[in-house]
Amino acid sequence: MIDTPGGGILSGPIDDVINWARSNSLWPLTFATSCCAIEMMSTAAAKYDFSRFGFEVYRATPRQADVIIIAGTIVNKMAPVLKRLYDQMGDPKYVIAMGACATSGGPFFYNTYSVVKGADHVIPVDVYVAGCPPRPEALLHALIALQEKIKAGTKRERIDIDGNKIIEKR
Amino acid sequence: MIEEIGTTEQGDLIINVGPQHPATHGVLHLVITLNGETIKKIEPHLGYIHRSIEKMCESLTYRQFIYTTSRMDYLSSHINNHACAMVVEKGLQIEVPPRALVIRIMMDELTRIASHVLWWGAMAMDLGGMTPYFHAFRERELINDIMEETCGARLTMNYQVPGGVMADIHPNFQRRVKEIIKQLYKKLPEYDELVTGNVIFKARTQGIGYLSKEDAVSYGVSGPSARASGVECDIRKHYPYGGYENLNFKEVLHTEGDTYSRYLVRMIEIRESISILEQLVDNIPEGDFQAKTKAVLKLPKGEFYTRVETARGELGVFIVSEGGTTPYRIKFRSPGFSNLSALDHMTRGQKIGDMVAIMGSLDLVIPDIDR
Amino acid sequence: MNNEELITQLTTIQPNLLPETGGEWPNFFVEAADWPKLAQALRFKDDLFFDYLFCLTCIDWKTHLTMVYHLSSTRHRHNIVIKSKLNRETPEIEAVSDIWRTAEFHEREVYELFGVNFLNHPDLRKLILPDDWVGYPLRKDYEDPINMIKL
Numbered sequence: 014m015i016d017t018p019g020g021g022i023l024s025g026p027i028d029d030v031i032n033w034a035r036s037n038s039l040w041p042l043t044f045a046t047s048c049c050a051i052e053m054m055s056t057a058a059a060k061y062d063f064s065r066f067g068f069e070v071y072r073a074t075p076r077q078a079d080v081i082i083i084a085g086t087i088v089n090k091m092a093p094v095l096k097r098l099y100d101q102m103g104d105p106k107y108v109i110a111m112g113a114c115a116t117s118g119g120p121f122f123y124n125t126y127s128v129v130k131g132a133d134h135v136i137p138v139d140v141y142v143a144g145c146p147p148r149p150e151a152l153l154h155a156l157i158a159l160q161e162k163i164k165a166g167t168k169r170e171r172i173d174i175d176g177n178k179i180i181e182k183r
Numbered sequence: 184m185i186e187e188i189g190t191t192e193q194g195d196l197i198i199n200v201g202p203q204h205p206a207t208h209g210v211l212h213l214v215i216t217l218n219g220e221t222i223k224k225i226e227p228h229l230g231y232i233h234r235s236i237e238k239m240c241e242s243l244t245y246r247q248f249i250y251t252t253s254r255m256d257y258l259s260s261h262i263n264n265h266a267c268a269m270v271v272e273k274g275l276q277i278e279v280p281p282r283a284l285v286i287r288i289m290m291d292e293l294t295r296i297a298s299h300v301l302w303w304g305a306m307a308m309d310l311g312g313m314t315p316y317f318h319a320f321r322e323r324e325l326i327n328d329i330m331e332e333t334c335g336a337r338l339t340m341n342y343q344v345p346g347g348v349m350a351d352i353h354p355n356f357q358r359r360v361k362e363i364i365k366q367l368y369k370k371l372p373e374y375d376e377l378v379t380g381n382v383i384f385k386a387r388t389q390g391i392g393y394l395s396k397e398d399a400v401s402y403g404v405s406g407p408s409a410r411a412s413g414v415e416c417d418i419r420k421h422y423p424y425g426g427y428e429n430l431n432f433k434e435v436l437h438t439e440g441d442t443y444s445r446y447l448v449r450m451i452e453i454r455e456s457i458s459i460l461e462q463l464v465d466n467i468p469e470g471d472f473q474a475k476t477k478a479v480l481k482l483p484k485g486e487f488y489t490r491v492e493t494a495r496g497e498l499g500v501f502i503v504s505e506g507g508t509t510p511y512r513i514k515f516r517s518p519g520f521s522n523l524s525a526l527d528h529m530t531r532g533q534k535i536g537d538m539v540a541i542m543g544s545l546d547l548v549i550p551d552i553d554r
Numbered sequence: 555m556n557n558e559e560l561i562t563q564l565t566t567i568q569p570n571l572l573p574e575t576g577g578e579w580p581n582f583f584v585e586a587a588d589w590p591k592l593a594q595a596l597r598f599k600d601d602l603f604f605d606y607l608f609c610l611t612c613i614d615w616k617t618h619l620t621m622v623y624h625l626s627s628t629r630h631r632h633n634i635v636i637k638s639k640l641n642r643e644t645p646e647i648e649a650v651s652d653i654w655r656t657a658e659f660h661e662r663e664v665y666e667l668f669g670v671n672f673l674n675h676p677d678l679r680k681l682i683l684p685d686d687w688v689g690y691p692l693r694k695d696y697e698d699p700i701n702m703i704k705l
Contacts, residue, residue, distance in 0.1 A: 043205040046232050047550045048257040050209070051301075051338055055327075058320030073205045089701075090684045091210060091231045094202055120250065123705040124242045125235040126691050126698045127683070146338050230682035238692055242705060400605050400628055403656030414628065421631060486577060488609075488624065499609050499624075514611040524659045553682055 028166055035079075035105065036163035037067040039156075042078035044098065046085030049112040052146040053084045061149035066156055075101040080159070082152075083138075086114035086121060087129045099136045107163070109155055110138045113145040120145065195223065200538075202231045208305065208542075209549025220534050225527045233553040240513045245271050245345065245480040248513065252500075253339040255515065256551035258298040259493040261290045264343040266491040269424065270500045271345040273489060274482035282470040283347030284426040289360070289463055290330075290342065292456040296367070297326040298494035299449045299456075306446070306543040307378050310387060315377055322363075322370060329359045345480060347473035360464050364457055371453065379450060388442040392529045392541035395440060402528065403521035406496025407448045408545050412440035418492040432459050445544040481508055495519055495546055519551040560634060563602065568592050579624075581635045589638055590648045596625060596636075597653050603627045604634070607650075610660035612668045614693050619645050619668060640670065649675035667692040 045053060056063050057071070072078040075098045087095060099106070110132045113119030118130035132138060139162060142155040196217045202210040210231035216223045236255060240248040249267045253260040265287055272279060279287075304319025327337040332353045334340035342349050378384050394404070399412040409416050417434040419427040435451045437444040482504040490499050496518025503512040522545050530541055557580045561573045564582060568591070572583040584592055596604045609624035619640040626633045638647060649672035651658040661672045662681040669690040672678055680687065689696055 042203075044203055046210050048254050048338060051257060055320060055324070055337075058324075059317045060320065060324045071205070086232060086234055088231065088233055090233065091202065094231070098203060120254065121234050121236075121239065123703055124239045126238065126696075126701045127233050127235045128701075130703075148337070230684065233682045235691065397605075398655070401655045403607060403654070405608075416628070488578070490608075497608065501609060501611065501622075501624075503613055512613050514609065516609040516611075520659060521656050524656060528655075 029164075032164050032166055036160040038069070039067055039079045039107065039159070040070055040072050040077070041068055042075055042081045042098070042102070043071045043073050044081055044083065044095075046083075046087065046091065047114070049084035049114070049146045052149060053082060053111065053152065056149040056152050061153060063153060063156060066153070066160070068156065075099075076103065078102055079105070080107045080109060082109045082111050083115040083132045084111045086119065087132050087135065088127050089129060090127070092129050092135045095132070095135050107140075107159055108132075108136055108138045109140045109142065109159060111142045111152060111155070112147055113143065116141045116143065192218075194218065208547055211547070211549050211552075215535065215538070217535060220536070222530050222533055222535060222538065225530050225538070227523055227526065229523075229549075229553050231553070232550045234550070236554045237513055237515065240510060242509055244508050245482065245510070248510070249344065250339070250341045252515070253341060254550065255517065255554055256493060256495065256498070256519070256548050257338060258301060258548055259294050259495065260339050261287075261294040261343060262491055262493045263498060264341065265291060265425065266489055266498050266500045268343045268345045269491070270487050270489045270502055271480060271482065274485070274487045274502070274504065275345070275476070275480065277346055277474050277476060279347055279425075280471040280474055281426075281468045283472050283474075285463055285467050286348050286352055286472065287343055288426050288430070289460060289467075290334075290348075292459050293326050293329065293360075295494045296453055296456050297323050299453050302449065302494075302546050303374065303378070306540075307384075309539050309543045310384065312378070315374070318370070318374065318377070322367065325359075325363050325366065329356065329363065332356070332359070344473070346476040347471065349473070351472045352467075357464055357467070360460060364460060364464070367453070367457055371450075374450070379446070385443065387537070388446060388540055388544070390441055390443075391533060391537045392442045392544065393440050394525060394529050396438075398525070398528060399440075402525040404496070404525050405518055405521065406492070406494070406546075407435075407452060408445055408496065408522055408525075410435055411437045411444040411448045413438040416497065418490050418497055422490060424489070424491065430459055430462060442540055442544040449546070479508060481506060482510070493518060495548065495551065496522060515554055517551045517554060519547050519549070523547060523552055556632075560632060564592075564634075567595050567599075577635075579633045579635050581637060583637050583639065586638050586640060586647045589636075590650070592636070593650050593653055596634075601630075603629045605629070605654075607654040607656055610657055610664065612664045612670060612692075614668065616694055618642050619670065621647055621664075621670065623650075645670040646673060647671075648673050649678075651675060666690075669693070 110116050115132040118128055121128045122130055140155045140159045142151055144151050198215050200213040200215060202212045212228040214226045236251050240251060249264050252263040252267050256263055300319045300322050304316040307315035330340055331337050333356055334342040394412050396413045399409045399414050405416050413436060420434045432455045435448050437448055484504060484506045486503050488501045490497055498518055499516030501514040502510050505511040530538055561580055565571050568588060574581040596602050604625040604627050606626045606628055608626055611622050613620045619642055621638045623636040649661055661675055664670050665672060665678055666680045666683050
């Protein structure tokens with residue numbers, strides 16, 4: 014993969030095939046904390062089936078999952094657990110913040126002492142879905158947006174523990 | 184994060200189940216002490232979804248705090264809102280018009296059917312069968328469509344307000360309720376064929392997780408889990424509210440107290456709820472759907488308590504008011520909190536493979552426990 | 555039994571109860587030191603038989619704390635409310651988790667949210683908050699400028 018300005022030489026088509034394959038078979042982790050879980054389960058059921066987009070099987074362990082859909086509120090006691098799950102997932106991994114609570118704290122923003130105001134305080138998020146709870150169609154729209162983001166080929170900038178900036182291709 | 188949890192002997196195994204687990208119906212962390220495969224002690228660690236709702240409600244007005252209860256036990260959201268609206272009406276002595284009472288009962292019973300049907304699908308999935316999950320969601324989607332036409336939302340509907348309901352029912356409501364009654368009568372025998380009469384299911388649930396009547400009352404268990412042990416605790420029958428006194432339905436009681444009878448009680452309750460809907464669907468009285476209330480609600484000084492029967496048990500809302508526009512202290516007595524405290528007692532001496540069946544039969548919703 | 559009979563019965567068992575009517579159920583104020591004896595009598599006497607404790611909570615009036623117990627009987631279908639005033643600096647009351655097993659979890663919750671010490675409780679630890687939380691969140695003087703964003 015030769016990295017030249019404007020894209021790689023001779024590596025563009027291979028990248029495209031790899032990205033197409035990755036985006037069409039993302040397997041989610043069974044992670045759900047509160048009410049958005051029911052809408053996620055509805056999206057997985059027969060009426061708004063999301064296995065036609067490739068999210069066929071839910072994996073119970075983060076080592077075998079590609080995408081984590083954060084459905085529900087994250088509180089102070091749960092934040093280290095979420096970070097540990099995210100660290101255990103293998104690259105490339107994607108995150109969808111579903112619902113108002115995971116996006117910004119939602120209805121529990123004011124006057125609560127235990128809610129993390131947005132899951133992106135804990136892990137980096139790729140797609141945000143609005144709604145309380147979002148309709149299944151909104152979640153499907155977010156999944157399709159994530160698939161398009163993967164097909165476009167993205168780079169992620171990360172600062173590691175010593176302060177060095179690392180640019181990763183995903 | 185495991186502290187001293189009592190005496191453990193040589194050879195005991197301590198394992199963690201959760202918080203992220205496909206079968207715990209939410210984020211519940213159980214620390215289980217095992218001797219071989221026999222459970223010695225289960226200790227629940229809660230708080231992974233503690234959203235400090237009681238503190239937050241002290242700064243919300245009496246019309247605003249109702250939406251937080253929709254998100255507490257989200258599978259019976261109408262019934263939770265009903266409890267909060269009732270406590271405000273009790274404090275302000277508001278009289279609810281008869282049309283609103285009947286609409287409230289119909290929405291409550293539709294919610295109860297939706298909750299029990301989803302519980303059925305989830306319990307069968309916990310024990311390993313994927314098919315009932317899809318059947319359950321087919322019926323639940325029909326009920327969600329009814330809710331969406333009238334209330335505007337599928338899961339957390341802020342429809343019941345102090346004084347009545349927020350908007351009148353859609354013209355299609357009665358037709359759709361009749362259709363869903365017909366559909367349920369056709370499909371419930373299918374549910375029985377799939378799971379209730381299934382030999383494997385019966386072998387995995389009969390005789391497991393026994394809870395006696397005295398223990399059920401002492402642990403504060405309520406709802407279908409207590410009625411399966413013979414406790415007569417249906418609030419709709421013994422402390423009736425909101426129009427239930429005029430209806431004709433049975434309280435479902437079994438005496439065996441094991442997991443299978445908790446399952447049967449809920450299946451029969453679905454049928455009782457359908458019969459309540461049948462009694463009401465053609466007899467909705469005409470009139471207002473909301474009583475006239477002031478724009479800003481201020482409860483008088485004092486303490487008010489209401490009890491309703493949700494799909495899980497008895498929900499209590501306790502408001503202490505100092506005369507302002509916001510409550511001074513709110514306490515939600517949630518059914519799951521007390522039901523969970525009986526889990527340790529029910530699983531002593533059982534095998535670890537039965538723990539999921541017992542927990543599934545209690546029908547826990549974890550945000551209800553942590554509030 | 556109706557409310558008047560309950561008031562007369564309870565005041566004979568415990569003479570220094572202060573009954574309060576006006577609400578739906580009779581309320582009684584009891585001293586913290588007399589609570590264990592009254593709890594035993596309420597649970598085990600045949601004509602009272604309050605076997606179902608359905609709500610246990612605490613209210614923070616800024617000068618003192620009040621414990622509130624809601625009791626009901628599955629046999630006679632009557633309900634009462636027992637309250638007890640506690641000192642704000644050292645709130646202590648006897649635990650009733652051996653009489654009503656549901657009180658075990660409820661008392662742990664009141665302990666961590668209000669700071670009330672329950673004597674002779676089998677297992678008094680934090681239940682809902684993280685283990686290293688400092689302070690009693692549901693008290694009225696709890697300030698947390700980092701987490702709590704005021705409206």
